[in-house]
Amino acid sequence: MTRKTKIDFTRMIVTALMVGVTTWLHFVTQENQYYDHIVLRELYFLPILLGAFWFGLQGGLATSLSISALYLPLVLMHWQAFSPDDFAKILEMILFIVVAVVMGLLRDRGP
Secondary structure, eight states: OOOOHHHHOOOOOHHHHHHHHHHHHHSOOOOOOHHHHHHHHTTHHHHHHHHHHHHHHHHHHHHHHHHHHHHHHHHHHHHOSOOOOHHHHHHHHHHHHHHHHHHHHHHOOOO
């Protein structure tokens, strides 16, 4: 195993752990802890940015789509007939993908 392969593997593990821990915290946080859920939702941007920065467009997209798939059940469990909060959560998932694409393209296009 080359040094670059070890670094890439470590980066994949770090990204996956960040996504996993954030998702787990989302699921164990009580529904009435609204502000905690907002902070956790925003924390998802960190692994997306790291995935795009470390692995380009493919890594960013894989990370953002994984996060969206893991976060969607939580959104559906607390669905409130398409309330403004539901709309914000859906828009945020779209923003996860947009940020991943933009950052991934910038990284792939770089020097």
